[in-house]
Amino acid sequence: YPQVNAAFNYNRQGDSPDVSGFGSNTSLPQSDWNAGVNMQWRVFDWGQTYHAYKSAAQTIPRLQSEYQDLRLEATNAVQRDHLQIQDAAKRTGVARTALGAAREAFRLAEARYKEQVATSVDVLAAQASLTQAEVNLTQALTDYQTAVAKFYGDIGVRKIDLQP
Numbered sequence: 001y002p003q004v005n006a007a008f009n010y011n012r013q014g015d016s017p018d019v020s021g022f023g024s025n026t027s028l029p030q031s032d033w034n035a036g037v038n039m040q041w042r043v044f045d046w047g048q049t050y051h052a053y054k055s056a057a058q059t060i061p062r063l064q065s066e067y068q069d070l071r072l073e074a075t076n077a078v079q080r081d082h083l084q085i086q087d088a089a090k091r092t093g094v095a096r097t098a099l100g101a102a103r104e105a106f107r108l109a110e111a112r113y114k115e116q117v118a119t120s121v122d123v124l125a126a127q128a129s130l131t132q133a134e135v136n137l138t139q140a141l142t143d144y145q146t147a148v149a150k151f152y153g154d155i156g157v158r159k160i161d162l163q164p
Contacts, residue, residue, distance in 0.1 A: 002041035009034050074154065081151035088144035095137035102126070102133035 112118035
């Protein structure tokens with residue numbers, strides 16, 4: 001589209017507050033004005049619009065490819081998180097069973113020690129196994145909660161209840 005600009009200037013000169021003149025020097029004009037109009041119109045832009053169109057047309061397949069890649073990455077992340085949740089849940093079950101066995105072994109070791117059939121080393125070994133089983137259960141529960149939080153983060157849920 002053409003661009004049209006218009007300008008008008010009015011100037012008045014003088015050496016008094018009311019700008020009425022220059023005293024004895026009257027050869028200078030006291031006021032003058034000028035006006036002008038300017039118009040610009042780009043009739044031919046040397047293919048700028050055509051090349052911009054071609055550039056945009058080539059951007060579309062690139063953006064579609066990036067969209068597909070992002071979609072696949074998101075799908076893989078959600079599937080990976082789901083598998084990590086399942087793995088952590090299985091490890092939690094195994095750790096609970098191992099903890100029960102370790103508690104029973106510790107109880108038996110204490111009973112044998114009280115009956116003076118076992119040594120204090122046997123009780124300490126059973127207690128170390130019990131502590132390790134508790135650590136394994138705590139780690140499995142932590143991994144489960146972390147996997148659930150990561151899963152919800154990947155699917156875009158902000159506030160969740162992380163209790164199983």
